[in-house]
Amino acid sequence: MEPDTQGSGAGMAKTITWLVVLLLIVGGFVAYGGKAGTKKVEEKTPIKIGVLLPLTGDAASYAEGARNIYKIAVDEINAMGGIKGQPLELIIEDAKCNGKDATSAAQKLVSVDKVQLILGGFCSGESIAATPIATEAKVALFSPGSSSPDLTGISPYFFRNYPSDASQGRVLADVLYTDKGFKKVALIQEQTDYALGVYKAFSARFEELGGTIVKEEVTTASSDFRSQLTKLKASKSDAFFIDTQTPAMSERIFKQVQDLKWKPMIVINDATGGDVTLIATYKDLLEGGITAEFSSDPNNAKFAKLLVDYKTQFGADMPYQAYGQTEYDAVYLIKDAIEAVGYNGEKIAAWSRIVKDWEGASGKITIGENGDRIGGHTVEVIKAGKKEVYVK
Amino acid sequence: MEYLIHLAILSSIFVILSLSLNLVLGYTGLISLAHASFFGIGAYTVAILTTGFHFNFFLALLIGMLISAVVSLGIGVVLSKFRGDFVAIGSVGFCIIVWSIFLNAEVLTRGPLGIPGIPRPEFFGFTFSTNYSFLLLTLLFAFLVYLVVRYVAHSSFGRVLKGIREDEDALQVFGYRALHYKLAVFVLGAVLASVAGALFASYIKFIDPSTFTLNDSIFFLSAVILGGLASNKGAVIGAVVLILLPEALRFVGFPPDIAAQTRQAIYGLMLVVLMLYRPQGLSGEYKL
Numbered sequence: 001m002e003p004d005t006q007g008s009g010a011g012m013a014k015t016i017t018w019l020v021v022l023l024l025i026v027g028g029f030v031a032y033g034g035k036a037g038t039k040k041v042e043e044k045t046p047i048k049i050g051v052l053l054p055l056t057g058d059a060a061s062y063a064e065g066a067r068n069i070y071k072i073a074v075d076e077i078n079a080m081g082g083i084k085g086q087p088l089e090l091i092i093e094d095a096k097c098n099g100k101d102a103t104s105a106a107q108k109l110v111s112v113d114k115v116q117l118i119l120g121g122f123c124s125g126e127s128i129a130a131t132p133i134a135t136e137a138k139v140a141l142f143s144p145g146s147s148s149p150d151l152t153g154i155s156p157y158f159f160r161n162y163p164s165d166a167s168q169g170r171v172l173a174d175v176l177y178t179d180k181g182f183k184k185v186a187l188i189q190e191q192t193d194y195a196l197g198v199y200k201a202f203s204a205r206f207e208e209l210g211g212t213i214v215k216e217e218v219t220t221a222s223s224d225f226r227s228q229l230t231k232l233k234a235s236k237s238d239a240f241f242i243d244t245q246t247p248a249m250s251e252r253i254f255k256q257v258q259d260l261k262w263k264p265m266i267v268i269n270d271a272t273g274g275d276v277t278l279i280a281t282y283k284d285l286l287e288g289g290i291t292a293e294f295s296s297d298p299n300n301a302k303f304a305k306l307l308v309d310y311k312t313q314f315g316a317d318m319p320y321q322a323y324g325q326t327e328y329d330a331v332y333l334i335k336d337a338i339e340a341v342g343y344n345g346e347k348i349a350a351w352s353r354i355v356k357d358w359e360g361a362s363g364k365i366t367i368g369e370n371g372d373r374i375g376g377h378t379v380e381v382i383k384a385g386k387k388e389v390y391v392k
Numbered sequence: 393m394e395y396l397i398h399l400a401i402l403s404s405i406f407v408i409l410s411l412s413l414n415l416v417l418g419y420t421g422l423i424s425l426a427h428a429s430f431f432g433i434g435a436y437t438v439a440i441l442t443t444g445f446h447f448n449f450f451l452a453l454l455i456g457m458l459i460s461a462v463v464s465l466g467i468g469v470v471l472s473k474f475r476g477d478f479v480a481i482g483s484v485g486f487c488i489i490v491w492s493i494f495l496n497a498e499v500l501t502r503g504p505l506g507i508p509g510i511p512r513p514e515f516f517g518f519t520f521s522t523n524y525s526f527l528l529l530t531l532l533f534a535f536l537v538y539l540v541v542r543y544v545a546h547s548s549f550g551r552v553l554k555g556i557r558e559d560e561d562a563l564q565v566f567g568y569r570a571l572h573y574k575l576a577v578f579v580l581g582a583v584l585a586s587v588a589g590a591l592f593a594s595y596i597k598f599i600d601p602s603t604f605t606l607n608d609s610i611f612f613l614s615a616v617i618l619g620g621l622a623s624n625k626g627a628v629i630g631a632v633v634l635i636l637l638p639e640a641l642r643f644v645g646f647p648p649d650i651a652a653q654t655r656q657a658i659y660g661l662m663l664v665v666l667m668l669y670r671p672q673g674l675s676g677e678y679k680l
Contacts, residue, residue, distance in 0.1 A: 055652030058602075067649075093642065094652040098602045099506075100592075104398065108642060111394040128508045129598045137394070150508050191495050193504040193600065200505075217496065 044082070046089035047343055049334060050109030050139075052120030052130060054097035058220075059123055062145070065319040066122060066327050067092060072309050073331035083338050088331075095121050099129035106130035110137040116345040117142060117337075119330055122323075124148030124193050131155045139345040140352070144330040145323045148197050153370035157345065159352040161333065161365050162326045163376030165194060168270055168292035169201025172241075175290065175379045176267065177209040179392050182238035186264070187215045188228060188253060192245040198269050199243050220245065225256050233262045239290075240264035247275035254282050265289060270377065273387065274322040283385030291387065292377040293322065294362070302328075302361040329360035397523045399639055401595055404530040405588050406631040410615040411534075411541045411624060412584035417613065418621035418676070419545055420577050421557030423480035425609040426467060429490035430582040432604030433460045434589025439507040439599050440500060449513035453590040457583045463490075464582030468575045475560070487606050494601040506600025510593050530591050537584050542624055544580065553577055554622070618666065620676020629674050637662065 051070065053063040070090055078087040091113050093105035102121055109115050110133060117140045121127040127146040134141040135155045143151070143160040152164055176182045185206065189199045203213050214235040216228035232240065240257075244250045250272040257264070266289040272278065273291030306328050310318040318324045333355065334348075341347035358365040366374040379390040413427050437456030441447035447455075471482050494501050501507065513520045513529065520526045544550050552573050555563040560570050593599045611634065619630020641655040666674075 056656050092648065092651075094655070099596045099598050099600065100402070100603060103596055104402065104639060105642075107395045107398040108639070111398075125506060125598070125600050125602065128506065129596055132597050148505060150505060154508070191504050193506065196498075196504050219492075219495070 044086050046087045047083060047338065048089050048091055048113055048115050050106070050113060050115035050118040050120075051090050051092040052095040052102060052105055052109075052118060052126050053092055053122050054126070055092070055094040057096040057098070059097040062122055062320060062323065065324060066145070068310065068314050069306070069318070069324050069327045070119070070331060072306070072313060073328050077331065077335055083335055088335070090119070091115065095123070095126040095130070097123040097126060099125050102126035102129045103133060106133045106141075110134070110139050115139065116343050117334060117348055119144070119334070121146060124151060124197075127151055127158070127160075128154070131158050134158065134345075137345070140349040142330060142334065142348075142352070144326040148193055149201065152372050155371075157349045159349065159367055159371035161329055161360075161362065161367065161373050162323070163294050163373045165197035166201040167375075168294070168377040169198045169203075170205045171377050171379055172267060172269075172290065172292050173202050173205035173209065173211075175390065176239060177206055177211050180238070182211065184212050184214065184235070184237045185239050185241055185267070186232040186235050186237035187213050187241040187243060188225065188232065189215060189217050190244040190249055191217050191219050194271065195243045195245050195269070202241070202243075220249070223252055225253055226260070229253070229256055229260055229262070233260060233264075238265070239267050241267040242272065243269050244272060247272045247278045250275075251278055251282075254278075254285055258285060267291070270294065270322055273380065274320065276321075276387075279382060279387065280385040283382075286382045287384070289382040290390065291380050291382065293380055293387070294376040294378065300361060300363065302359075306361050325360070325362035329358075329362050329365060332360065333358065333365070394523060397527050399636060401523065401527050401530050403632045403635045404527070404534040405591050405595070406612075406615065406635055407534050407628050408537045408588040408591070409585055409612050410619065410627040410631040411537050412581045412588070413612050414616045414619075414622065414624065414627040415541055415544060415553075415577055415584075416581040417616050418623065418627070419550060419557065420553040420574060422471075422574060422578065423477065423613075424471075424483045424578070424581070425480055425606060425613065426471075426483040426486040426490070427581070427585050427612045428604045428606065428608040429487050430460045430464060430585035431589040431592070431608070431612075432490060432494055432601075433463060433582075434586025435593035435599050435604070436494060436501055436507075436589075437586070438590040439510045439593045442511050442594075443507055443509055449511070449590070449594055450515065453587065456586045456590050460582045460586035461579050464579045465575065468578040471578070472571050472574050483609075484606060487609050491601055491605055494604060501601070504600060506598055507593075508598045510597045510599070512597075513594055526595060530595070533587060533591060537587065538624060538628070540580075540584070541627075544577075545622075545624065549573070549576075557622075614663065616673075618663065618673055620673030623673070623675045626673050626675035633674070 053066055054060055055063045074088050074090055082088060093109055095102040095105045109118055119142055121130055121143060122145040124146040127143045128150060131141055131154050135157045141158045145162055146160060147162055147165045149164050149166045189195050214237055216232055218225055242250050242253050266286055268291045270293045273293050279286055303325055307318055337348045337351050341351045352367050353369055355365060355367040368374045380387040381390045416422050416424050434456040437459055438452040441452035442449060467486050471479050474482050495503055520529050552568055556570050556573060563570055615630040615634045616627055620626030638659050646654045
């Protein structure tokens with residue numbers, strides 16, 4: 001038996017710890033209660049929309065931007081009187097970018113909050129895991145960020161306004177092989193679902209056309225790529241495709257390519273291509289390089305306004321613009337869907353299939369029978385640190 | 393209600409994990425951080441065999457248990473060369489190796505894309521497609537695992553395991569081959585963990601390598617320590633608390649902007665407080 005150590009000091013510590021816990025919980029209640037109170041003035045039952053986001057965990061950096069953009073869109077809609085007088089209310093649950101937490105979050109939204117529509121998931125793994133739950137409950141699942149080709153036609157209840165990775169891999173392969181006449185491409189791929197999806201689509205098309213790919217893989221945690229880069233440099237390929245999940249990863253690779261005094265013709269995917277500052281910083285290295293991007297047309301009035309609104313409300317530039325535009329459009333698509341067919345998961349999912357040339361911040365949205373956004377990526381060329389639409 | 397059934401299913405799956413780890417960690421005193429690997433082997437075997445080769449779930453489950461046994465035997469032989477804390481470090485290495493295989497053996501596992509569309513179990517024409525029937529199945533498995541673990545713990549074999557935990561050298565003096573006992577319990581724990589993996593894959597219908605990382609091993613370890621080492625009741629309680637606590641926190645009204653982060657912080661804080669005041673866990677008989 002251990003001697004009892006519950007002296008006055010330990011007792012004091014115990015009291016203080018419980019006080020801290022109590023304070024946090026009560027503080028939470030008060031803060032939240034206060035906000036709920038001001039909303040009640042509207043006296044209208046809100047339309048509750050579920051949201052799945054990776055609020056914590058490895059992909060948390062994407063969630064902050066997404067939440068802010070949803071807030072901008074919802075505030076705008078509610079300021080204009082909501083949907084037929086009813087305000088929109090988002091119930092955001094943490095799906096942590098993994099299947100287990102995504103199912104728990106989706107199940108909670110479906111059976112506790114009784115939502116008819118869930119916005120999300122963001123990560124493809126979240127969407128794939130949440131789809132069976134949404135399908136079972138006849139709830140529409142609408143993802144503005146998941147790009148895995150596995151989601152194509154996965155369920156009549158799933159749809160997305162972010163194009164599948166298959167689309168960009170394909171257009172890049174076409175341009176590199178057919179237009180540029182490249183036969184051999186060196187490729188470095190980060191071991192994540194997105195980057196692998198892009199690679200699979202790219203290699204399927206490029207090899208079908210007759211090209212060869214020299215590929216090296218790196219994990220998300222790695223920061224030293226010299227051995228892989230040296231190998232790829234030695235392969236004397238016509239171009240070097242940097243296929244990463246995030247611009248930060250690409251930047252690390254850019255630096256080491258420069259250190260190796262290697263001047264390949266560089267190809268980047270839309271995740272890196274969407275980072276305009278990065279492209280401007282590495283303009284010498286990327287000169288003449290190629291990227292795929294879908295829309296993000298600076299002349300699009302809605303997109304330009306979103307960029308300005310984001311900056312004024314949150315005091316920072318909008319991160320991950322490629323996702324930002326679809327997230328913003330998603331909220332407005334939901335509004336149109338509910339106005340057209342009412343708040344019913346089954347009807348909204350059916351309605352999504354007839355969306356055609358819907359004008360949004362991400363350009364014209366058309367959703368096909370398989371739930372995918374049709375069209376999508378265009379090829380761009382980098383000149384003097386700026387992207388221009390590629391012409392043959 | 394569907395949500396509660398969902399949580400009950402997840403809890404039972406994690407109960408199987410913590411019961412099996414408790415045999416290794418609680419009774420025998422081997423700090424194994426490779427448990428997520430065996431969980432993953434069970435899950436991937438079922439996922440690959442049912443989606444790619446249309447195996448029946450139960451057959452795939454058996455094959456998963458077998459693969460897990462073989463792999464754990466190999467790992468166990470290496471790990472048994474270590475003692476005490478070094479077992480933990482060695483098992484961390486194995487956990488990362490197995491995870492890298494899940495991530496990189498794309499032909500088999502589809503790498504980071506994961507495997508979607510895993511079917512629910514089918515038994516003589518009856519499919520466990522509703523969550524309610526699946527819950528009964530997982531409860532049955534959890535109960536069976538509980539019986540196995542309880543039987544082992546109370547047998548003379550179990551007493552030797554405790555002996556190893558307390559003083560391996562003394563036990564050797566009495567003529568017991570500690571190595572064999574350690575290997576046997578390690579393999580048994582791994583086989584039971586693969587059962588949990590099989591159920592998990594079939595329930596969620598989608599798996600990817602992110603569910604079988606070192607972090608998840610640490611999560612199972614926390615469940616056992618929280619519940620109380622060398623207590624089967626404790627292992628059950630620990631797993632259930634660790635699954636339900638973060639879910640319960642979803643309903644505490646934090647300011648929406650920082651809700652998720654606050655939940656994580658409070659979750660961590662509660663565990664720290666609990667360990668401070670109950671180092672032997674909620675219902676344990678022995679302290680690390």
